[in-house]
Amino acid sequence: MVTRRRILTRLGMVGGLGATLGAMQALGLAGIAEAQDMSGMTPTLGRGRHVIILGAGIAGLTSAYELEQAGFLVTLLEARKRVGGRAWTVRNGDTIEMNGEETQTAKFSDGVYFNAGPARIPSFHQGLLGYARKFGVPLEVEVNSSRSAYIMADDGSKIRMRTAINDMRGRIAELLAKAIRKGALDAELSAVDREKLLPFIKAYGDLGEDGAFAGTERSGFGTAPGAGVAFATASTAMPIDQLLANQRLPMTLFEDNLYMQATMFEPVGGMDRIHAAMDNALRRPALRGAEVTRIRQRSGDVEVVYRDPASGAVETVVADYLICTIPFPVLAKIDTNLSAKLKTTIANVQYDYSNKVAFESPRFWEREQIYGGISFVGGPTTLIWYPSAGLHSERGMILGCYSSGPTAAEFQKRSIAEQIAFSRGVVDKLHPGHGADLVNGLAVNWHKIPYSLGPWPDWNAGSANGRQEGHIDTAAFRLLQAPEGRIYFASAALSQTPGWQEGGIQSARAQVLALARRVSAEALVSPARRRAV
Secondary structure, eight states: OOOHHHHHHHHHHHHHHHHHHHHHHHTTSSOOOOOOOGGGOOTTTTTTOEEEEEOOBHHHHHHHHHHHHTTOEEEEEESSSSSBTTOOEEOTTOEEOOTTSOOEEOOOOTTOOEESSOOOEETTOHHHHHHHHHTTOOEEEEOOOOTTSEEEOTTSOEEEHHHHHHHHHHHHHHHHHHHHHTTTTTTTSOHHHHHHHHHHHHHHHTOOTTSOOOOOGGGOEEEOOOSTTOOOEEOOOOOHHHHHTOTTGGGGGGGGSGGGOSOEEEETTOTHHHHHHHHHHSSSOOEESOEEEEEEEOSSOEEEEEEOTTTOOEEEEEESEEEEOSOHHHHTTSEEOOOHHHHHHHHTOOBOOEEEEEEEEEOGGGGGTOOSOEEEEETTTEEEEOOOTTTTSSEEEEEEEEEEHHHHHHHTTSOHHHHHHHHHHHHHHHSTTOGGGOEEEEEEEGGGSTTTSSSSBOSSTTOOTTTTTTOOOOHHHHHTTSOBTTEEEOSGGGSSOTTSHHHHHHHHHHHHHHHHHHHHHHHHHOGGGOOOO
16 A cells, blocks of 8 residues: 555655655645745646636736646636736726726826836845846836935925935934043943044044034035036035924935845836736736636635626636635635635735825926935825936826825825825925926725735734834734645735735745645655646
8 A cells, every 4th residue: 555654755765855845745744845946846747737826916927937837737817907916007098997986097198107006126036037037028227215305394394315314324423423532432332442433433424523513515515516626515414403303304214124225126118017928928828807706626626717897708617726816805705615714814814005196297306306216205195206217208107195004094085086186285395386297197096906905914913014024923824825725825915025026926936836746745646646638
């Protein structure tokens, strides 16, 4: 009799501990591995196996591509008429449909587009950048931080980012130098350390020989350099109380966040270019307009019923396994025979709120030397984001709002017209007279978007918007990492970075590898099950 023990013993003799552990994980005898090395996915691994994938966002597309490369037959179903999921680029003529709102139609000039979802790729997100390279999607630098941009206080006063950063640095350096010279830090610093630290502080804050901060050219010129003997002078140092009075001062640390550090990228022409290229690379591209209405798992297969919302036509597909990337608030509304515990878990996943408001405009900000980057304004709209693409062209897309969390939940209660008008008013407050330049405004409230119903889960309730990244560990999060029978779950929501596309790739690869290990182990147990498709 062929037993699991004999199979694992034989596998260990041939492939070593790694192969044995992989098979044990696939058979449910060990925990799920975190490694995502896809090199072991041979082209014939999945021969004779059929996998349904639900959702053609980045997780679904990654799953489909990697499974096809391993020889699986893949059916990829997407409810929308486009692929990409949250990676949604709105161009002229496109419509925005939201639950409970009238349809908006984009009226943009040629070359102007709006990334309604993700709009930047950190340089360390090598999974997404790797697919862009693999599929020949050209990239350009996304200017995520511009020191010509502003922080705006609640009273409308504003400070250039470079001034706020460097004057605050100078003031802090000045205070620290004074404390050291007065001996206030003698208990913490040795004499040798003091002697080494003082020159660094002087350079760090651009202090004078007396240790005082009188201003720095780092913050901007008082007098710009010119021809001949027209020398540059430093700008006048801002008093520390004036710096501290600006409520947005903490946003001077924005680019220190690892996820926001240079260099950032964006696909030329819109974020969805990567997803379209991935779909085009599939042997069986996504079947669009396929809204899933029913999922039934049986002992030997999985059945999915879907309908075309446009025609009402209903179809059924049956496969060996299923990878579900559908957002949990959407999945909770689908008729399934998942276990009661899993259904309850899915229904209770709380999704965050996120809004964007975009306008087409002449590039007035470039006349203020702002080329890309973000001004932080606080309030219901949070920020103003300037385009990196098309520099020095006539027109561009400016984001007048990008907010998340409770602030976004309140803002989306306003009518679309009110959201657009309010965002325009904030831009006009920061850039007086230019609110009138903003035309063809569009608002996207992700909690109202069909087939999404939110941008990402707030696993640690109330701690989203970057504060949960890398530290998610709840019972529900852990439960959804594991398959239930033949059904696996993958999405950015199940990664440590639920707000980033890289998380979707990581989750998809992890589940593809788990399924591959299972298929390999099952083939050892029952070789006769391998069949041609």
